Amino acid sequence: MISCDQAVRQLWGYVEQELESPDRERLEDHLDLCRRCCGEMEFAEELAAFMARQSTVDLPNVVASKFDRVLEDLQAGGER
């Protein structure tokens, strides 16, 4: 059976469904028997969901105005 260190290295890949056979089955065998690594896996899932929630960056008005000027310059031939 794989060690806890080996299992931890593969958990994110498992959560993201990147882990392929036979590594996937070896990890699942480990998770069947190791409570601590199950906790690690639940935390990896929590962390993946946490990252997916961070998506509300906005375009500041001052930056939008700057890009307006870039577009005006381009249309006027300034950057050509």
Next chain:
Amino acid sequence: MRLDESDFSEIARQQIPWLYVLARKLTADKAEDVVQECLVKAYRNIEDLRTLEAAPGWFRTILMNCVRDRYRKDASGLDEEPIDDIADYSLYRKIADEDPWPYSDTVHVDFLHSFDEEDVWRVLDRLDPKYRIPLVLVHMEGIGTDEVARMLGAPKNTVLSWLHRGRKHFERELWEYAVENGMLKEKARSQ
């Protein structure tokens, strides 16, 4: 109908908000420069854009090329993986071992909840671009690893390696940021 330079401002204005958001996620404080480069390149090649519907994908490709160029310029030892112990880092174990809030039954979830969005961006900004970029594309933009490999012009196995190390760097930086900013104190948590 062929699109030309006279159509450019109107088309570009619709794309700029999400282009900036993506560039901000990928390149942190270089986002303005990257979007500006993207706009100039797009303007010079506007004849290549066949339809309005294709504009988002077309602009995204140009933006990613700009990010990639900058990334190549900025990155040193792009293909070298440093030999360190980051692959074995576990934030789960770190939180369990340090146990910052002994009276909590949900210490791991509490730890994540102590970060607001601004904190998360500051943590991401601390990562090397070669780790931050795949991490953002996969975990925040929901893009598959095959597509990310194509976008970055890198073999899939290389992208998977960056992703693995990037996740571990992100875990470690979350902890270090929390320590540096006094987020693990009981008082800070109750505020």
